[in-house]
Amino acid sequence: MSTVERLLKATEEIWAGYHEKPFVRGLGDGTLDVKKFRRYIIQDYWYLMDYTKVFAVGVAKSKSVEVMKLFAKYIQAILDGEVNVHNGYMADFGITQEELDHTPIAQDNRSYTSYMLSVAYRGGEAEVLTAIFSCAYSYEVIARQIVAERPDAPDHPLYGRWVRGYITERYTGNNVILKNMLEQLTADYTEAQLRELEEIFTACSRYEASFWDMAWEQRV
Numbered sequence: 001m002s003t004v005e006r007l008l009k010a011t012e013e014i015w016a017g018y019h020e021k022p023f024v025r026g027l028g029d030g031t032l033d034v035k036k037f038r039r040y041i042i043q044d045y046w047y048l049m050d051y052t053k054v055f056a057v058g059v060a061k062s063k064s065v066e067v068m069k070l071f072a073k074y075i076q077a078i079l080d081g082e083v084n085v086h087n088g089y090m091a092d093f094g095i096t097q098e099e100l101d102h103t104p105i106a107q108d109n110r111s112y113t114s115y116m117l118s119v120a121y122r123g124g125e126a127e128v129l130t131a132i133f134s135c136a137y138s139y140e141v142i143a144r145q146i147v148a149e150r151p152d153a154p155d156h157p158l159y160g161r162w163v164r165g166y167i168t169e170r171y172t173g174n175n176v177i178l179k180n181m182l183e184q185l186t187a188d189y190t191e192a193q194l195r196e197l198e199e200i201f202t203a204c205s206r207y208e209a210s211f212w213d214m215a216w217e218q219r220v
């Protein structure tokens with residue numbers, strides 16, 4: 001079994017649960033309260049700011065220019081908003097930098113990003129990539145499932161952009177690059193090292209599940 005197959009197998013139940021989250025179901029069938037979605041977009045802004053820092057620590061931990069370039073490209077892309085579906089929503093909802101600056105990061109969100117940053121500071125390239133991969137790939141899996149259940153979901157006037165953003169060739173192609181790099185870096189990993197990756201991936205997957213609950217319950 002490849003490393004990524006192993007990580008996905010270990011977290012099968014958590015990942016299956018994503019599709020049942022009320023927030024995710026509401027995104028897919030278009031019934032999600034816009035106020036909840038607006039709050040989620042603001043929280044996700046703060047999430048992405050810290051997520052970018054995880055890549056920056058990845059740059060510092062890189063042992064080859066190939067890995068360094070991979071991490072660095074993401075930093076630029078996220079900050080430029082290129083792969084950030086949220087930019088359009090920020091404009092639509094009239095979310096200003098001032099409002100962002102005055103909205104504190106919610107507790108579940110802070111826990112998640114603090115954990116990823118601690119993994120990044122403590123671990124090496126592969127540990128950083130494992131923390132990153134859970135989040136990047138779960139959005140693709142969720143968006144694909146939404147489209148499988150509702151082929152018209154990408155046309156929804158409000159949530160269609162979210163769905164479309166994570167099934168683009170660009171987004172899914174980047175996930176393939178992350179996956180291949182993770183396989184390459186862990187080809188010689190021992191059982192103990194792989195078990196640690198499993199622990200990181202499981203924790204991040206649970207944090208993703210909590211993020212959906214936080215958004216649904218509008219937890220602060």
Ligand SMILES: Cc1ncc(C[n+]2csc(CCO)c2C)c(N)n1
Binds near residue numbers: 136
């Ligand atoms: C809580 C949370 N988890 C995952 C993503 C997905 N995601 C993380 S970074 C990024 C841009 C480049 O990969 C995307 C789409 C998110 N936005 N928010």
